[in-house]
Amino acid sequence: MMKVDVRDLTLRYGKTTALDGLSFSLDGGKIYGLLGRNGSGKSTLLSVLAAFRKADGGDVLIDGEPVFENPRVTRQIALIRESVDIPDSDDKIERVLEFVASHRPNWDADYAARLLDGFELDPKKQVKELSRGKQSALGAILGLAARAPLTMFDETYLGMDAPSRYRFYDEILSDYIAHPRTIVVSTHLIEEVAKIFEEVVIIDKGRLVLHEPVETLTARGATVTGPAEQVEAFANGLTVLNERQLGRTKSVTVYGQMTAQQHQHARDAGLDLEPVPLQDLFVYLTSKGGAQ
């Protein structure tokens, strides 16, 4: 089911190394979040996965087959980027849909029509007349209605207003439930999207930081809140990500798995233990001197 194997992937743009020996595997059939800061190599990685670019070194195998110039595989991959990849922005939306439909064996025209309606796009409008947000929505629609077994969205939401973004996440989820496939969403609006992910891949400076199920990742730390002395005692010896204090109440975010014992200890001391938001973990893991 569109298993993705990336091995030692390397790509350089002149002097800059965009991908630096990147390796990971996706089982497929899940919704994956691809997180990384600007310049982390997210877009380059997705380009290579979609055979838009050839890597300088390493392999990309999808269901065991190399991707580049392999029609059996590329036919089943859809990469949607922030600007819609269409031949002519003078074209009307309906023409664009025809164009994409001719390439996509699983294209669902009825679904596309429903999506156009839901995102309030007029099929008779020319693409160049659309606002940035509406163009992004068009991209999202092309990606969703294509029902490609490997569908990737590279920050497709840019320019969309909040209601459109939430509609987009909802559609990804509900269509994935109805038509399971491998979906990769690259984003840095992490908190908004996190709950649709099953697994998360974090990359930084072209290398893998981690690849885990979301629950494992969010359990990697805790936010401890309570009376300052107790909180400090509890956090003693743990890796502290950040601290906040208001009067005598202190809130400390620590990195590290909380054992059942620690949970009990916190309860006994009257402390509140909460999971760490994915966003905070991401910031920590990709900052200078972040996790191993």
Place this chain on the structure above:
Amino acid sequence: MFDDKSPIYRQIANQIKADILSGALAEEEQVMSTNQYAAFYRINPATAAKAFQELVDEGILYKKRGIGMFVAENARVTLLKHERESFMSQFVEPMVVRARAIDIPLEEVMEYIRQAAKEEAR
């Protein structure tokens, strides 16, 4: 819906447990599928599945292949047993801590409870 106080799958599991305890979900009744749960709450089906798996492991739910998830026979009894076992550490202990924190003598607390017991006896 969901807060960020604990992982989502735990909140789902707790909600199902609460429904069973309150009688909203009866024994041998079918529970919403993971996909229905996911679509309704707008979460990944795998998260719902994880919650269900926990409940299956605890003997609260069971799976009928090809049909779906059902509330186990005696689920309510099992839950009550768990809840009773953790009642003291989960509710009474924090109550004691809180009472001390705001300077309420434990005697007062006990008196309150005795009153409640008397009303129950009537």
Place this chain on the structure above:
Amino acid sequence: MIARTDVAKERRLPPLRNWTFPRRMVEDHLGLAALLWLALLVIVLGVAVGNHIWDSVGGSYWDDAVSSIPQWFVAFMAGYVAYSFLPAQIAHGQTRREFAQEALVYLVVFSAGLAALATIGFGIEAAVFAVMDWPHGIDDGHLFTSSGQVHLIVAEYLIRFLVWSAAGFTVGAGFYRSEEAGGAALAVAWIPVAITEFAIGTLYGSPLVLFRFVWDPPALHPVLIVAIGLLSFAALVWGGWKIIHDIPIKTKSE
């Protein structure tokens, strides 16, 4: 858990090639070409009438018109197709090799269609001139010497349009790849075009026409001329493939 039974249904085999791209391109562009051809014909006949009134009709005017303008049209259309459609086709799952094959079909069919229009134009001009009793001599520098030599007319315009369209396509692909590649393509692609035009004997419609003041191309056998044209076309196709075979599909900001 998640129903994975629909997975089997979703994994259909890729479709047989539907060749939508060259079909759409040929339809759109031949349609446009036909309209322009009609306009050109009307203008040429208008010029003939004007000459008749104020001077006299000396011979075919269509031979000049159709040898000086259409090749630029063909080159630019092919360049547009390369620059705009290459990234869009690849972005939606086609391979570069498939795109190149379909583009080749487009170039051949489009060139053939235009060659047909050029030939029919001669036929119409000949018929009109015959009715008006005007002479219909053909200028030097063509494969054909009279409008009746249909096979020679078709051959000349076919190889001309093949070569010009392939050059335009290669330059378009080059510029998509990078400004450097585009510049390099431009610097080199005109050579097979010039060679073909030299061989045919006309250099109309290109800056190369200035060379005629310096050197008159020798009259070659039509078969040799066609062979030179086809070789030039093949060279340009090879050059185009070199540019396309591993071309990266860029984001708008690159």
